[in-house]
Amino acid sequence: MRKKIIAGNWKMNKTIGEGLALVEELKPLIAGKAYVEVVICPPYTALYAISQVLGGTGIGLGAQEAFWKASGAYTSQISLPMLADAGAQYVILGHSETRGRFGVPEPELTPDLLRTFGETDAGVNIKAQATLAAGLIPILCVGETLSERQRGETDDVVRAQVLGALAGIAGAAVAEKVVFAYEPVWAIGTGETCAADEADRVCGVVRHAVEMAYDQTVAEAVRIQYGGSMKPDNAADLLSRPNIDGGLIGGASLKAADFAAIVTAAG
Secondary structure (H helix, E strand, C coil), X not given: CCCEEEEEECCCCCCHHHHHHHHHHHHHXXXXXXXXXXXXXXXXXXXXXXXXXXXXXXXXXXXCCCECCCCCCCCCCCEHHHHHHCCCCEEEECCCCCCCCCCCCCCCCCHHHHCCCCCCHHHHHHHHHHHHHCCCEEEEEECCCHXXXXXXXXXXXXXXXXXXXXXXXXXXXHHHCCEEEECCHHHCCCCCCCCHHHHHHHHHHHHHHHHHHCCHHHHHHCEEEECCCCCHHHHHHHHCCCCCCEEEECHHHHCHHHHHHHHHHCC
16 A cells, blocks of 8 residues: 655745744644655755754655755755755655746746756656665656647656656665656646546556556555645545545645645545
8 A cells, every 4th residue: 555645845935934934833733644644845945944843743854856966066056965964855856847847937937048947857867866875765757748738748758757767776766765746737836737537547657657667566666646736625536546646735835724634635
């Protein structure tokens, strides 16, 4: 039986003080819910401070990205040892926003600026390998844009992202550590949600791709989250589906009551 995992991606929101206040509000709301694994992923600046107030809560701490080198002349980058030192246990990799694939139009993001995000499948793979080597858990994001869905390319895009992310990684590590998050780009931050049946179907595509790379045992062990405007009013339906093992939550993770309601729905 795969344990549900609900992770909150705060993105570029919350100062240290605001983040601490949110965690203090959240803690009593999800206390005792051992049936679900809960992770919060604040900005880098708040990681250490928040790690200091999570002791004994069972809430895990994650970072929103990482660089694969342990140290060196890489201005602006954050290494995995630095993240571990700050208390992180998880790392989100390959989010559509780091790939430069945004669901919501951003007028100031010209094509040249979008290329500065530019994460690739190969980049996700090398970061995933480094994350596992550092003893952290990667949350690997995959998902199609609206135009790819309209062209009937969803399954091919998602499958390629999964296989690209896993290249060279041992099956045992995938089964024990790796988490996937299926996030249809067109549903991130838009208020649109993929219908539960379709979300489950594409999570099944993710699982089948893992089976293609390894075997059925690994595929049945790996956990797959759904992300893309999961909210308290649709969480129970989504989380009841056989291939959906949790959620990677954006906007709803910024409100303690909403996030706690999603955690509760995973029970």
